[in-house]
Amino acid sequence: MRKKISIRLIGQVPLPIGGVTIHNIRLFNWLKTCDGVDVLFSKINNSTHIDDSMAKINLIWLLKSMFRGFKEDIVHYQGANFWGVFFIVIVNRIHSRKKIVWSIHSEYLIPKLSTSLIKVFFIKLVDNIIVDNDNIKTQVVNLGVLNEKVKTLSPFLMPVDYDDIHKDVYRDIDRTKYKVAVFNAYKLVFNDNGADVYGLDTLISAFPFCDNTVVLMLLIPSMNVSERKYYDELINSLEISVKERIHLINSPQWAGWEYIQASDIFVRPTITDGDALSIRESLFMNVPTIVSDCTLRPQGVISFKTGDCKDLADKINQAINLNINHISNDINKLINNFFSHYKSILDRS
Numbered sequence: 001m002r003k004k005i006s007i008r009l010i011g012q013v014p015l016p017i018g019g020v021t022i023h024n025i026r027l028f029n030w031l032k033t034c035d036g037v038d039v040l041f042s043k044i045n046n047s048t049h050i051d052d053s054m055a056k057i058n059l060i061w062l063l064k065s066m067f068r069g070f071k072e073d074i075v076h077y078q079g080a081n082f083w084g085v086f087f088i089v090i091v092n093r094i095h096s097r098k099k100i101v102w103s104i105h106s107e108y109l110i111p112k113l114s115t116s117l118i119k120v121f122f123i124k125l126v127d128n129i130i131v132d133n134d135n136i137k138t139q140v141v142n143l144g145v146l147n148e149k150v151k152t153l154s155p156f157l158m159p160v161d162y163d164d165i166h167k168d169v170y171r172d173i174d175r176t177k178y179k180v181a182v183f184n185a186y187k188l189v190f191n192d193n194g195a196d197v198y199g200l201d202t203l204i205s206a207f208p209f210c211d212n213t214v215v216l217m218l219l220i221p222s223m224n225v226s227e228r229k230y231y232d233e234l235i236n237s238l239e240i241s242v243k244e245r246i247h248l249i250n251s252p253q254w255a256g257w258e259y260i261q262a263s264d265i266f267v268r269p270t271i272t273d274g275d276a277l278s279i280r281e282s283l284f285m286n287v288p289t290i291v292s293d294c295t296l297r298p299q300g301v302i303s304f305k306t307g308d309c310k311d312l313a314d315k316i317n318q319a320i321n322l323n324i325n326h327i328s329n330d331i332n333k334l335i336n337n338f339f340s341h342y343k344s345i346l347d348r349s
Contacts, residue, residue: 005342006038007031008070010057010088011078012045017221017256018186019155019277020105024078025049026157030335033160037339040072044079062087069095074342076101080109082119089125099345103130105155105274107295110139120144128345132275133296151341154298156280157334159257164285169254169262170217178215178245179320181265184256184278185220188227191272196230199269199292202309204234206269208242209313211320216246219259223250257281265319270294271306284329288319 009031011024024041031039032053041054042061055061069091075098077088085102092100102123104110113119120143123129129150131137140150170180189197196202200218207216223231235243252259256278260266266282268291275298282289283300291297292306302319304311 004036004038005074005339005346006072007040007074007076007342008072009039009041009076009078010044010084011041013041013043013047013049013054015047016045016186019274020078020080021047022256022277023105023155023157026159027155027335027338028054029160030157031338034335034339037342038072044084065091066094070098072098073346074099074101076103078103080104080106082113082122085126086122089122093125099127100125101128101130101342101345102126103155104136104140105132107133107135107139107272107274110136110143114139114143130341135296136274153337153341154275154280156275156277156284157338158281158284158331159255162257162331164261166262167254167258169259173215178213179211179264180215180217180262181210181267181316182217182219182259182263183267183269184260187220187222187224188230195271197271199271199307200231201234202269202292202307202312203267204238204246205309206312206316207246208238209310210316212241212245214245214265214316214320217249217259217263218246219249219252219256221250221252257285260287261285263287265290265316267312267316268292269304269306269312286324288322288324290315290319 009028012021013025014021028039028041031037039053042057043054044057075088077084088100092098123143124145129140129145130153131140131150132155134152137150137152141147173180183203185198188200191197235246260278260282266287266289268276268279270292271294273295279289279291279298283298288302290302290304293303294306297303302315304315
């Protein structure tokens with residue numbers, strides 16, 4: 001009988017709340033439920049999340065790793081910082097070889113790293129690279145990484161304690177009168193050209209063209225001063241009757257997926273994306289899911305032309321009375337995809 005697979009995850013966990021940090025903590029929690037796995041988590045941020053199998057990376061951890069190497073069968077790095085890849089690969093080359101896995105969640109990352117021959121060289125030394133979609137896989141393979149070393153695997157996992165009981169998260173909204181559309185972003189983000197990455201500007205521009213029975217809930221837990229100024233300028237550009245149907249939730253009392261679960265429509269109007277967790281959550285929970293066509297999207301979404309506020313408004317209006325076939329999804333299948341992939345990596349040893 002094969003011994004348990006030992007896995008060390010390295011990455012960030014909430015807080016902050018974001019697609020990658022949520023994925024990390026869910027992957028960690030699900031792996032702890034697997035009989036064939038021993039898992040540890042080394043966190044690279046100052047999260048206050050406490051777990052007996054979780055420790056903060058500090059200077060002592062770095063020195064111990066450098067001099068002793070890794071003990072686990074698989075070291076899975078979930079960071080976007082190249083120097084994390086560099087350190088893990090160097091340590092693994094000095095000591096007995098373990099399997100190094102790196103997850104890439106953004107289509108932005110590889111184009112930035114591809115300009116450096118040194119960085120490309122170290123990327124090629126990673127044993128296995130997990131990517132969110134086939135666009136990212138093409139980017140990685142084009143660097144010269146062998147196709148069989150790159151795996152497209154959705155990072156989507158529901159929480160271990162998920163249930164399908166809808167919470168009364170919108171108790172102040174008359175649900176007999178209004179339909180609730182929800183937008184979810186952990187914070188407002190702008191690219192190098194100053195463009196609104198989450199597409200909030202497109203959504204706000206679309207909202208005056210939406211049916212007046214639609215209420216828009218904006219779940220944005222974190223905004224700094226400049227982001228709040230940007231937000232206020234967008235909202236203040238609207239007529240009062242439209243503004244009255246927009247609600248900002250910046251101190252959420254529930255998990256993000258619970259807001260989506262309780263909504264009639266989920267909207268993600270991003271101008272770039274990976275395999276967004278919130279989209280997968282919305283589809284899993286049978287909520288009509290309206291997304292931009294900025295990248296490859298999963299089956300079942302309603303797509304609109306990126307940046308086109310009229311097209312977005314049309315899609316929202318169409319979704320108001322949409323009847324979705326409610327599908328019963330197997331929550332355990334999601335973690336089995338990861339476990340099977342880890343096992344296949346070791347089986348190829």
